[in-house]
Amino acid sequence: GENVEQHPSTLSVQEGDSAVIKCTYSDSASNYFPWYKQELGKRPQLIIDIRSNVGEKKDQRIAVTLNKTAKHFSLHITETQPEDSAVYFCAAANTGNQFYFGTGTSLTVIP
Amino acid sequence: GAVVSQHPSWVICKSGTSVKIECRSLDFQATTMFWYRQFPKQSLMLMATSNEGSKATYEQGVEKDKFLINHASLTLSTLTVTSAHPEDSSFYICSAWGRGENEQYFGPGTRLTVT
Numbered sequence A: 001g002e003n004v005e006q007h008p009s010t011l012s013v014q015e016g017d018s019a020v021i022k023c024t025y026s027d028s029a030s031n032y033f034p035w036y037k038q039e040l041g042k043r044p045q046l047i048i049d050i051r052s053n054v055g056e057k058k059d060q061r062i063a064v065t066l067n068k069t070a071k072h073f074s075l076h077i078t079e080t081q082p083e084d085s086a087v088y089f090c091a092a093a094n095t096g097n098q099f100y101f102g103t104g105t106s107l108t109v110i111p
Numbered sequence B: 001g002a003v004v005s006q007h008p009s010w011v012i013c014k015s016g017t018s019v020k021i022e023c024r025s026l027d028f029q030a031t032t033m034f035w036y037r038q039f040p041k042q043s044l045m046l047m048a049t050s051n052e053g054s055k056a057t058y059e060q061g062v063e064k065d066k067f068l069i070n071h072a073s074l075t076l077s078t079l080t081v082t083s084a085h086p087e088d089s090s091f092y093i094c095s096a097w098g099r100g101e102n103e104q105y106f107g108p109g110t111r112l113t114v115t
Helices: none
Strands: A005-007 A010-014 A019-024 A032-038 A045-051 A056-059 A062-067 A072-077 A086-093 A099-101 A105-110 B004-007 B010-013 B019-025 B030-038 B044-051 B067-073 B076-081 B090-098 B110-114
Touching: A010 A019, A019 A086, A019 A105, A032 A062, A045 A056, A045 A062, A072 A086, A099 B044, B004 B090, B010 B019, B019 B030, B019 B090, B019 B110, B030 B067, B030 B076, B044 B067, B076 B090
Parallel strands: A010 A105, B010 B110
Antiparallel strands: A005 A019, A019 A072, A032 A045, A032 A086, A056 A062, A062 A072, A086 A099, A086 A105, B004 B019, B019 B076, B030 B044, B030 B090, B067 B076, B090 B110
């Protein structure tokens, strides 16, 4: 099955700085890579996603890059704000829509 | 966006009893529903995938006789934790994927505590 690794597990940045979270996956059949933000005790919320036919996607302060050859993808958050503090999960999914999540990154933005 | 509900939001039960958790898609037809469990400060672990009208597909290591999943309609899936034990205490989250949808939608989760 798919194996998704995520780094770092914790990340602290100063407000206004950028944050980068990286994930790798093992199954070349995976073709959909979403990123979720989860606040304590709440459901994951999709923040951005990318499909395997695209190398990069941006939505305001958030961007995701995908390198299919190397099987890795990254989340970039620019101009971080305290409300960006949460746990972020990457995931990889295949055509069967089975989602496999990374281990999560706890992001803290220091005011 | 699409809405997925779960019931109950939290439940406390005694060891040895069974608990049923419901997952409903409120405004779309969910052709596929997923069940996850999440331990504190850990990731979501996919337990099983269920398609309407067919048997659920369980991930390796998940006991199908312990975690009974039923997806009887396009808007409802249930997870029954049978003979619950304290180690089953966790946060259980469902998600749903519907026709024409481009993403899966998560329910709010159910916190199960087995005493």
